[in-house]
Amino acid sequence: MTKKASVTIKDVAKxxxxxPSAALLVINEAKNVPPRTREKILxxxxxxxxETDVVMRSLKSRASPSVALSFPEHxxxxxxxYFMMLIKGIQNACKKYDRSLTLISLDQTKGESYYQVSKKWLVNLMVIINVDYTRDISKDIQDLKNGNINFSIITKYPGKEKVNTVCVDNYEGVKLALEQFVSLGHRRIGFVSGNANSADGPERL
Structure with a gap:
């Protein structure tokens, strides 16, 4: 076991x-510590x-119970x-499965990628909210796959790679809305479009 002489278990706890007893339990690899508390202490x-052996081993193995919710700065x-509802839903799911949620914004002006932030924050579970549909993230996606990072994308992914996505069936949604309006006797129906550059906008129109 190796550590810097100036850093003690009391410093970690503080x-x-x-x-200190809780920090010591984690350092000694006790099993009766809540996952989120264990992750925080490590x-x-x-x-x-x-930097004890257990700290480095846990971080290098990426055995973190944290889920990263990553999105470009906007x-x-x-x-x-809409985005607040997404965050709330993901947060509720994390609580259900005893996982912590880390919000990570991507600074695209500095060329940050989803794979880079996954390494920086030591997470292997990532949910990506892709709000910038004009940016090609195909390399990011390939890097995540090559790095064995588990991820899903909220909203449609326009790339050719096969990825897990959670999105809305725009065609069916518009169809149901129009059928409802027509059934109520409406004939002059307007449409207010969202972002024309989004993956959803053209489908809804």
Whole structure:
């Protein structure tokens, strides 16, 4: 077991906001520690330099119970009801399966990729909300696959690669809406389009 002499288990506990006994349980690989607490302590230990064998082994094995919700930086992301509903739904699912949720924004101006942030934040489960449909993320997707990162994409993915996606059936949705309007006697029906560059916009029209 190796660690920096200036960093103690009490330092780990203080930075993680837990009792020293809890931090010691994690360092000693005890099984009766909640996954989210264990992950937090391991991350803090690695960050401040308490690099025991178990810390490094856990981080290198990527055995993290955290789910990363990754999205490109967008000025309206946190003010859009749709995205807030998505986050709430994903958060509820994480709680159900005892996993923590980490929100990660992608700074595209610096050329960040989804694969890069997965390595930076040590996650192997990622949910991608692709709000910028004009950006080609095919290389990102291939890197995630090659890196054995489990991921799913919210909304449609226009690339050729086969990926797991969660999206809306726009054709069926518009069809049902029109049928409902017609059944109510409406004949002059307008359509308010969203982002013309999105993967969904053209299908809804």
């Amino acid at each position: 930075h993680a906001g837990v009792k 991350r803090v230990a690695a960050k401040i330099g308490y 000025p309206k992301f946190f003010t859009t009801t």
